[in-house]
Amino acid sequence: MSDDTVIELRNVTVQFDGKVILDDLDFTLKNGEFCYLIGTTGAGKSSFLKLIYRDLLPNYGDVRVNDFQVPRMPDKQVPMLRRSLGIVFQDFQLLPDRNVYDNVAFALEVTGNKRSFIKQRVLECLSMVGLSHKHSNMPEDLSGGEQQRVVIARALANEPRIMLADEPTGNLDPEASRSIMELLQQINNRGMAILMVTHNYDLVRQFPNRTAKLIDGKMVDVQPESLRTI
Amino acid sequence: MSFSYVLREGFAGFRRARLSSISSIVAIMLAVLLLGMLARVSFNAFELAQALKQEVEVEVFLQDVDQSRTNSLRSSLEEYEIVETVTYVSKEEAMEEFRREFGPESELLGNVNFLPAKFTVRTTPDAAAAEIVGMVESIRDWRGVDEVVFNQAGLELLEERLNMLIIAGGALTLFIMLTAMVLVFNTIRLTIYAKKNLIKAMKLVGATNNFIKRPFLVEGVLQGLIAGLLASGLVWLIFNYLIPVYLPIAGVLSWPFGRWFYLVGAMLILGIFMGLMGSRWAAKKFIKETSIA
Numbered sequence A: 001m002s003d004d005t006v007i008e009l010r011n012v013t014v015q016f017d018g019k020v021i022l023d024d025l026d027f028t029l030k031n032g033e034f035c036y037l038i039g040t041t042g043a044g045k046s047s048f049l050k051l052i053y054r055d056l057l058p059n060y061g062d063v064r065v066n067d068f069q070v071p072r073m074p075d076k077q078v079p080m081l082r083r084s085l086g087i088v089f090q091d092f093q094l095l096p097d098r099n100v101y102d103n104v105a106f107a108l109e110v111t112g113n114k115r116s117f118i119k120q121r122v123l124e125c126l127s128m129v130g131l132s133h134k135h136s137n138m139p140e141d142l143s144g145g146e147q148q149r150v151v152i153a154r155a156l157a158n159e160p161r162i163m164l165a166d167e168p169t170g171n172l173d174p175e176a177s178r179s180i181m182e183l184l185q186q187i188n189n190r191g192m193a194i195l196m197v198t199h200n201y202d203l204v205r206q207f208p209n210r211t212a213k214l215i216d217g218k219m220v221d222v223q224p225e226s227l228r229t230i
Numbered sequence B: 001m002s003f004s005y006v007l008r009e010g011f012a013g014f015r016r017a018r019l020s021s022i023s024s025i026v027a028i029m030l031a032v033l034l035l036g037m038l039a040r041v042s043f044n045a046f047e048l049a050q051a052l053k054q055e056v057e058v059e060v061f062l063q064d065v066d067q068s069r070t071n072s073l074r075s076s077l078e079e080y081e082i083v084e085t086v087t088y089v090s091k092e093e094a095m096e097e098f099r100r101e102f103g104p105e106s107e108l109l110g111n112v113n114f115l116p117a118k119f120t121v122r123t124t125p126d127a128a129a130a131e132i133v134g135m136v137e138s139i140r141d142w143r144g145v146d147e148v149v150f151n152q153a154g155l156e157l158l159e160e161r162l163n164m165l166i167i168a169g170g171a172l173t174l175f176i177m178l179t180a181m182v183l184v185f186n187t188i189r190l191t192i193y194a195k196k197n198l199i200k201a202m203k204l205v206g207a208t209n210n211f212i213k214r215p216f217l218v219e220g221v222l223q224g225l226i227a228g229l230l231a232s233g234l235v236w237l238i239f240n241y242l243i244p245v246y247l248p249i250a251g252v253l254s255w256p257f258g259r260w261f262y263l264v265g266a267m268l269i270l271g272i273f274m275g276l277m278g279s280r281w282a283a284k285k286f287i288k289e290t291s292i293a
Helices: A045-052 A075-083 A100-109 A115-128 A144-156 A174-189 A201-206 B003-016 B018-055 B067-078 B091-109 B129-140 B152-193 B196-204 B209-246 B260-289
Strands: A005-016 A019-030 A034-039 A060-065 A085-089 A162-166 A193-197 A210-215 A218-222 B057-062 B083-089 B118-123 B145-149
Touching (some): A005 A193, A019 A045, A019 A193, A034 A045, A034 A174, A034 A201, A045 A060, A045 A162, A085 A144, A100 A115, A115 A144, A144 A162, A162 A174, A174 A201, B003 B209, B018 B152, B018 B209, B018 B260, B057 B067, B057 B129, B152 B196, B152 B260, B196 B260, B209 B260
Parallel strands (some): A034 A193, A162 A193
Antiparallel strands (some): B083 B118
16 A cells, blocks of 8 residues: 555455445545545445444455554454544434533543543634534534534544545535535545545535445446436 | 543443433342342351250260269360360259259159269360261260260251251352343343443444443442442341331341441442443443444
């Protein structure tokens, strides 16, 4: 893997009950690159992401993420891999019994940081996503867009090199979706690589970036402007 | 790894999921309460049996022997490890005892002193019936010994009952322990299942499995401690107030070894142990199986 590559999949095959989901697939993501991952439902997009954060092992092939050889690494190193990734899901996965500050601080507490550092870093991350003023609000008091911003702040907390976003705008209205895309674009402009799974082709066209499509278990690059709204 | 975080989260987890915490506490409390009651009843039964065994006396009746032979017999008796005390009762003392027991009717015998001198031997409480029988058999052959009397059948019956009590008590303890452990493990598993989102989020941000597990262990210890305290309070209430009122024949059964803190300490340790092991087992299994997606 070259120095500027942060994710590399080589000849990866994933099968479930004999059905091939990913078929001898190759993929690379460079440092600081923004890439959309699209495909029909059941095409294997979520499986693809799971390979990266090691919630799934390939039947064949190699997966490298930052300096980790994912399929061959021992289980105890999996948390280190995940700390090098910022992961954002469609369903937010915020802890409803903690306020915004604690939801972000939590990512730093579990990785054993000191309190003084945690406080400073949480405020920085909340400021990056424009939610400093809502640090004491509970998640239920926030709009969907704001909740997703908190999730992004939490994903940024450990300063990962890569952000994986699995349909981050899936639960949001068009305005909130645009605002989240602008935020992700800003984060990418600071040098973080982003791999985002989406079904929203309007957003892909509005914020054009490299776009990879999963078809029949293979990855092909497509032009954003060629995508038709579904 | 922040120790204060683990403690804080352990206590907070307890507060956040009150209902499931209460379920775990009740499950552990019932188990500890049953075992605590069993321990207190068994201990009292055991003490009663030991006291009855101490009442068993071996009477060694002597022929008319001189003082030096009497002394020699006494020394030989005292050499047995199972012998606790040896008391000499002279012919005169035996007669006096007879007169005390029979009152004016004993006057009919006038001054005839027909009772032999004897040794009253008390054995140690842990002496087995077979050991006493063996001792009695050999004493019978000693020169100067006329007859040896003791309640062999009574002692054997008592010993048989005591052995039964120990086996039944042990089996019951084991049964309650196993049932309680299954109940406690499953309750704690449900408690942890209720926090699957927390576990998912922790895994998502790169927490190690050990780190995720620790607050659950603190919570388990806390639940076990509270359950142990409640069970101890109930044991006190039941034995000091309920049983004397509703089962007066039993009276107030004493605390094991005469001190309340032995049983209470054991119950607290048992509660903490069950909470800790239950949480450890359930958390380990659940954390491993939880996917973050």
